[in-house]
Amino acid sequence: MAPETSLSGPQIGSRLRTSCVYESVCLHKDHAFTTDSTQNTEDTEFHHIHGTNVRLDPTGTQATRVESFANGVCFSREPLSPGEIFLVEIEEKELGWCGHLRIGLTARDPLALETVPEYSLPDLMDLGDSWVFAITRNHNRVVEEEAVAPEGEGAGHGGLAGGHRLGDGREEGGRRLPRLGGGDVEEEAINPKPKTFFTDSHLHIEKVKIPMDKLVGRSRPGRFSHILDDLYKTNALPPTARRSRIGVLYVPKGQGLADMHxxxxxxxxxxSAKGIPMLQPLYAVVDVYSATKQVRIVQVEYGFSSLQTLCRKCIQKNIVHRMALDWLELPEKLKHYCKYE
Incomplete structure (x- = not known):
């Protein structure tokens, strides 16, 4: 029997390259049966109908509020498909304002609006057939609890009325609010710490799979991403910060209804909203409101994962820590890619 020998850095790098290519090809072979590749292939853009204080860049993918703190409502150019995420990155903030980005869905065709509402909350929602969520710095996770109907008014049916918007239990200023079922919302339930690292290639929301690559912004461009190690728990990018990425989508629930996530x-x-009717097309709503001054659409590619993505996943599974990448004899560009630089 041949004696056991330890592998050097070059040998590890060589084995990883071979394993990476082999696994990537195998994953591609199976991936076709699990990935929904029916999503739109055209670039996502903002609708040319928008708030009076919004200016779009020539590509239609960047929206800037040029004055005041309101009249920053934007829409997606096309209705969203089920499971299709409309994703934006915050590019610029403006000091001196209280409040942040708002995002959601509307069944209102932007072309049919007499005027674009000054605010998405409450103006657009007051028009009906719209569901908008205000992003805050600390408390965005939905606390789901069955609503208790008053006696004699549908009690015993359970669930929420169609299109009902669930809250996170707090106002934007952070004041504690009563939750739907009575009592106060516990701090731990609103903002629990992440329990796992984001090493999966896709985010799973029920039956919907979204490629993870584009969903996470870099808190320190040119440096390691916070998503690879335990630093995520202490160095997470705040939802309202520059480079934060925020998206909205709807997930079919049967009987012509959907949930907004x-x-x-x-x-x-x-x-964040349940029982949304899917009979009419649903457009994404992005309100470039208050302290949020500029956002850019992030294009999300559906279908097959790229060979680069599959190679990165294979390499990440074979290292104990992100710094171990520097010990491998791999091309520098591949190392940077694996570090999300």
Whole structure:
């Protein structure tokens, strides 16, 4: 029997390259049966109908509020498909304002609006057929609890009325609010610490799979991403910060209804609205409000994962810590890619 020998850095790098290519090809072979590749292939853009204080760049993918703190409501150019995420990154903030980005869905065709509402909350929602969620710095996770109907008014049916918006139990200023079922919302239930690292290639929301690559912003561009190690728990990018990425999508629930989900930096915040009718097309709503001054659409690619993504996943599974990448004899560009630089 041949004696056991330890592998050098070059040998490990060589084995990883071989394993990476082999596993990537195998994963590609199986991936076709699990990935929904029916999503739109055209670039996502903002609708040319928008608030009076919004200016779009020539590509239609960047929206800037040029004055005041309101009239920053924008819409997606096309209705969203079921499971399709409309994802934006905060590019600029403006000091001196209280409040942040708002995001959601509307069944109102932007072309049919006489005027674009000054605010998404409450103006657009007051028009009906709209569901909007206000993003706050600390408390965005939905606390789901069955609503208790007053006696004699549908008690015993359970659930929420169609299109009912669930809250996170706090106002934007952080004041504690009563939850739907009575009592106060516990701090731990609103903002629990992440229990796992984001090493999966996709975010799973029920039967919907969204590629993880584009969902998480970098807190320190040019440096390691916070998503690879335990630093995530202490160095997480605040939802309202520059480079934070926020998206909205709807998930079919049967009987022509859907739930709206908000995703912040790769985490699903839960169903922020339930019982949304799917009979009419649903457009994404982004309100470039108050302290949020400029956002840019992040294009999310559906279908097959790229060979680069599959190679990165394979390498990450074979190292004990992100710094171990520097010990491998791999091309520098591949190392940077694996570090999300």
């Amino acid at each position: 908000v995703v912040i930096n790769g985490e699903d915040m839960g169903a």
